[in-house]
Structures are given as structure tokens and as C-alpha cells.
Amino acid sequence: MDLVWRVTKLETGLAFLIFFPFAAGLLAYLAGRADGKKEANARGQESGGTLRDLLVASFVVLEFIVMTIVSFSAMGNGAKPILSLDIPGVCGLGLHFALDGFRCIYGCVAAFMWMMAAILSREYFVHHHHRGRFYLFLLWTLGATMGVFLSADLYTTFVFFEIMSFTSYVWVAQEENGPALRAAATYLAVAVTGGLVMLMGIFLLYHQLGTLTIQELPSAVAACQQKNALNAGAVRQQKNTLYAAGACLLFGFGAKAGAFPLHIWLPKAHPVAPAPASALLSGILTKTGIYGILILGCCLFPQDRAWSLLILALGAATMLGGAVLAVFSVDLKRTLACSSMSQIGFILIGIGMLSLPGTEGNAEYRTLAAHGTFLHMVNHSLIKLVLFLAAGAIYMNAHALNLNDIRGFGRKKPLLKAIFLTGTLAIGGIPLFGGYVSKTLLHESIVEYGGGLGMRLLEYTFLFSGGLTVAYMTKLFVAIFIEKNGNPALQEKYDRRGKYMKPASILALAGSAAVLFIWGLCPYNLMDRAAELAQGFLQLTETGHTVNYFSPGNLKGGLISIGIGAAVYLAFIRRLLRNSKGEYIDIWPKWLDLEELLYRPLMLRFLPWLLGGICNALDRILSSPLILKTLSTIAGALCRILDSLADGLVVTLRKTLYRDSPLPHERPEGNVLTESLGRALNAIQALGNHTWRRKSPLHRDYVHLAAVKNEQFRETNRIIQRSLSFGLLLFCIGLALTLLYLIWW
Known part of the structure; x- marks a missing residue:
């Protein structure tokens, strides 16, 4: 019973470490807004933040204390996870967390760094604007970073990795001047591109191994090799698939770690970001990328010469280049x-x-x-x-x-x-x-x-x-x-x-x-x-x-x-x-800038030129009268054949398996709701015709009118949901809300 109670307390502490900073960030932001309004009313200007600053300091100190207590309570066996937490149903695959020696130590390091950075931030931002916004994303990034380090599977790692990328973007753009916004754009481009490539690697890995749980990866790789041991072609294909998945994951993790040649955001983001944010970007956020590369090297490719030589080459270039x-x-x-x-x-x-x-x-x-x-x-x-x-x-x-x-x-x-x-x-x-x-x-x-x-x-x-x-x-x-x-x-x-x-x-x-x-x-x-x-x-x-x-x-x-x-x-x-x-x-040399020399020309000039050329070539090919006539003839014949087959199949099914059966109380129109509403309105109409509307009675069939209105509403709703403009409208609304947020917060 004592063991169950101890494990329950530790699981609660583990969940607290991950999700508390998100709630704390929102609470601190709202406190800062309320405190600012009070001081604005008293002094006639926008100020405030004393309560918010105290709350932020208290929250990060509490996070560090809880992380320390949980670590000392749980630590004891560094070989295997000594504590796990599963939250099923989230994002389909659920979220899974674990705590072992590595995670205990690095969780304590992260919480300590956040505590010290937040303490310095109060004086550092005393004359800065948008302090509330910075603190909000400071705490949200803390929760996301804890989620990465405590994740037990690569899917959970990816979810919090992406949250961390977007919340830390605000740090780089905090000053909102030209260099800051340009560096933030570079940071976000690298982070988003790395995240998308990483997701492809996760798909490949899950398809090949059937698991994303970090501790199960070595045994899954061994089982896959044993299964295909007698088939050299299958072994080669499996190895190539793993290499492809590993390369995609390495791209994503390496981008966040600042490894060559994806380091371009590091020298530009740190000088423009506030110093407390730079300390965390350099000291902790880069280690989330290293965390992923460690998983690849130790769990997916242990004792693999080709993979090791690749990492050594990247390491040497990054080490010397930096x-x-x-x-x-x-x-x-x-x-x-x-x-x-x-x-x-x-x-x-x-x-x-x-x-x-x-x-x-x-x-x-x-x-x-x-x-x-x-x-x-x-x-x-x-x-x-x-x-x-x-x-x-x-x-x-x-x-x-x-x-x-x-x-x-x-x-x-x-x-x-x-x-x-x-x-x-x-x-x-x-x-x-x-x-x-x-x-x-x-x-x-x-x-x-x-x-x-x-x-x-x-x-x-x-x-x-x-x-x-x-x-x-x-x-x-x-x-x-x-x-x-x-x-x-x-x-x-x-x-x-x-x-x-x-x-x-x-x-x-x-x-x-x-x-x-x-x-x-x-x-x-x-x-x-x-x-x-x-x-x-x-x-x-x-x-x-x-x-x-x-x-x-x-x-x-x-x-x-x-x-x-x-x-x-x-x-x-x-x-x-x-x-x-x-x-x-x-x-x-100013020209010796990898971003300006390679990445921006590649993404903004070469790729649009290449895709434009492909589209023009396809347009010229398809605009040929002979090709168009041939394609239209083939397409028309196929459509007629498929249409006839579909019609015949539908008629056959309607006459056999799906033959209509008479319903004892089938309604000619509408549904039970429209019929009930219509009957109620008809009763009110009859009462009015015998009382207050005797001189000008009404004779409307509200059952029919309710059914018609319901059908019109349903048809309009179906049209909107099927239209492409609906999706574009939702996208524009989301983009507008994001822009408003960046402008006003």
C-alpha cells in the first residue's frame, strides 16, 4: 500500500512538472494585465507587473523544488525507467512520460536554469515593453522543454518539441526590431522545416518497427533483423529504411541542436534575443536536440559504423566551425x-x-x-x-x-x-x-x-x-x-x-x-x-x-x-x-554567410524557379490539342464505364440488400424535432385564431415550414463544409488571430 501511494505521488509530481508551467504562464499573464490596469488608473500610464514578477519567480522556484523532490524520491536505478506516466487518447497515440537517472538530472538542470534566468529577468526587463508576453512564453517553454526531456516515446517528444519551437520563437522576436524579426524568421523556418522532416522520420520508423517507445527501440530493431535474417534483400531494405528514418530525425534534432550545417539560427538569434532567453536557448533548448540524437545513436544505431562516422563528421565540422x-x-x-x-x-x-x-x-x-x-x-x-x-x-x-x-x-x-x-x-x-x-x-x-x-x-x-x-x-x-x-x-x-x-x-x-x-x-x-x-x-x-x-x-x-x-x-x-x-x-567576409549564400537563394529563388519550370512544361504538354483530345476521350470512356457500373451496382443493392422497408410511423418531411416544434407553433396559432387574432386569423402549416427551414440549413451547412473556401476561411481566421496576437501582446 505504501509503495502504491508513493508511486501515485510521484506520478502526480511528474504530471505537475510538465503541465503546471502552462497554467502558471497564463495565470501570471492575467495577473500582469490586472496589475497594469490598476497602476495605469492610479498613475495615468501603463505600468504594472509587480504581482506578475513575484508570481513568475514563485512558479519557477516551485518547479525547481518539485523537480528536486521527485528526482531524489525516484532516483535509485539508472538502468531503466523508474517511473512512468501514460495519458491515453491525446493526439491519437497518447502521451507517455518516464523518469530515470538521465531525466532526473537534466530535469533538475533545466529547472535550475529557468529559476536563475527568471530571477535576472525582473531587473533586465524593467524598461522593456511586452514583459507579460515574455513571461508567458518563458513558462510555456519551460513546460514544453520538460515534456521533451521526460518523454518516453518519440511521438511525445515530437509533440512537445514543436510546442517548444513555437513558444521560444517569441523570445527571439521579443525586441520587435528589424534584426530580431529577421533572426526570428530564420529560427522559425529552421524549426518548422526540421519538425516536418522529423515527422516523416517518425512515420517511417513506426512503419518499420511498430513502436516509438524509446526503451523498446533496441529490441524492436533486433527483432526486425532476426525476422529478416535469412533474406539478404529484406535486411538491406530494412537497413535502408532505418537509415532514411534516422536521417530525417537527425535533420530535425540537429536543427534544434545547432549542428552544422543547420546552425544558421544560432549566431543570429542569440545576439538579438534577451540575455535570459539566450541563456536558455543556448544552455537547454539545444540540448533537446542532443537528447534526440542520443536516442538515435544509442537505441536505433548502436555499434553502427556508418552512422557513427556520419555523427563524427558532423561533430568535427560543428566543433571546428563554431x-x-x-x-x-x-x-x-x-x-x-x-x-x-x-x-x-x-x-x-x-x-x-x-x-x-x-x-x-x-x-x-x-x-x-x-x-x-x-x-x-x-x-x-x-x-x-x-x-x-x-x-x-x-x-x-x-x-x-x-x-x-x-x-x-x-x-x-x-x-x-x-x-x-x-x-x-x-x-x-x-x-x-x-x-x-x-x-x-x-x-x-x-x-x-x-x-x-x-x-x-x-x-x-x-x-x-x-x-x-x-x-x-x-x-x-x-x-x-x-x-x-x-x-x-x-x-x-x-x-x-x-x-x-x-x-x-x-x-x-x-x-x-x-x-x-x-x-x-x-x-x-x-x-x-x-x-x-x-x-x-x-x-x-x-x-x-x-x-x-x-x-x-x-x-x-x-x-x-x-x-x-x-x-x-x-x-x-x-x-x-x-x-x-x-x-x-x-x-x-560578409558574403560567407551560409544562410544568405545557400539557404535563402535555394528556398526563395531556385525552388520557385524549378517548380515554375515544371508547371510551365506540364502546361505546354497538356495544352497540345492532340494530347488534350486523347486524354479527354480516354477520361470520358472511363467515366462512362464507371458511371454505368456504379448505377448498376446501386440499383442492384437497392433491390436486394438495401431494399426499402415500410416504416410504421415514417414522416413525409422533417424530423422529430421539426415536427414537435411545428405542432407546438400550430397549437399556439390555433389558440391565437380563437382569441387575440379572431379578426385576422393565420393559417400556416408550421410543421412544413420548420421542415423546409431545417432542410435549407442542412443543405447550406453541407455546401459550406464541402467548399475549399471554408478551409481557406478557417486558415485566414487563424492567421489573423496570430498576427493580432503578435501585434498587441
């Missing part, structure tokens, strides 16, 4: 956005190594890759929370993000300097910080696997990308916290003593940095333990040996990256990316 873009960037948030792209590449390297088949007795690299992948996911989430919130504090005071404008801002701000330095050292892979541990595990998985030239090139790319990370983070820290601004008056303003953050914002930044610092200081008690709890989700049972992170061999890789970073910073950034005045210059 680092190069970050080195050349002169915008603080754009640099951090490109850095996110690069760190996603590091994680993809781990996923590729995790899925790579090895020789017998050489499975240690898989454990290293699994632990390194998960820990780098957590590290990157916490690091980007710290760095983007710090960027938000800088923007709140300097109202600029260009390095030349904010240069020297933090020279006399020791707290902000320590917070930013914590994130800088962690992402740079400096020993005693979390990033060093996860990067060491990923690097050692490559070394442990061995291999030929390809693996050596991958290792060199890994170390060089790590060096570029050190270089561009050094550039940011030196520019903001060590160098002086070229404008003496501006530097004097920056150095002026005074409060640049309120206590709540200090709590958000210092608390986030403290968690990141403590996490990195405890690699064995915290990080290794968390990785062991999460490895069951990654279909890994063996824990492997304890890694000595600070042995000379493991320190060697980190020191090589640090040396490369120092060389790149001193020889390239200081000499070639600054002018004679010490100002940072952007020498990246």
Missing part, C-alpha cells in the same frame, strides 16, 4: 552563440564515439564517451547560464554588446569579473573546472579507441578546437575586464563606483557561478556519480574504471589545448584582429 566563427566575432553574445555551436560539436563527437563499434575486449572507450558526453552536456548548460547572464548584466548597464563599446566595463567590478572568469575557465577546459573533466573523458575515448589516420585527425581537430575555445574566451575576458576603453569618458563612466546589479540579479549570477564552481571541484563525488546514474539511458551497463583526471597523461591533452589557445590569441587575435588603436576589427 570555434572559428567565435574567434572572428566582435560581438559578445554572438561570440557566445558561436561558442555554443562549437561545444555542441564536442558533444556530437562523444555521441559518435559512443556508437562506434570496437574490437572485442575494447569497450572502455564507450564508457568514457558516454560519461564525457553527458557531463559535457551538463557543463555546457551551466557554463552558458553563467556567461549569458553575465552578458545580460553588462548589457543592462552598457546597453551595448560590441567589444569596442564594452571594453573595460568590468575592470573595477570584482564580483562580475569572478563570475565571468568561472565560466571562462570552465568552458576553456582548465583543470579544476568542470569543462576539463568532460573534455578529458571525450579526448581519452578517442585515444582509447585507437585506429588509423582518421582517428588521429579527429584527435588533432579536437585539441585544436579546444585551443580556439581558450583563445576566444581569453579575448572576451581581456577586452571586458582588463583592457581600457578607447574612449576615456566612457571608461570613467564604467569605473564609477555604484550599484550595477540589484540583489536578486546578484543572487542569480553568483548562485549560478557557485553551482558551476562546486560541480567542477568534485569530479568524483558529483560528476562521476551523475554520469553513472545517467548511463542507463545511454544503453550502457558497465561503469568502467575510475579515471585519474589529474594524471600527467590526462593533463597533457588539456595543456596542449591551452598552449594552442595562447598561441592563437597572442599571434593571431592580438596582431591581426585588432587595429593600431587597439580596437577589435571584424574581418570575416
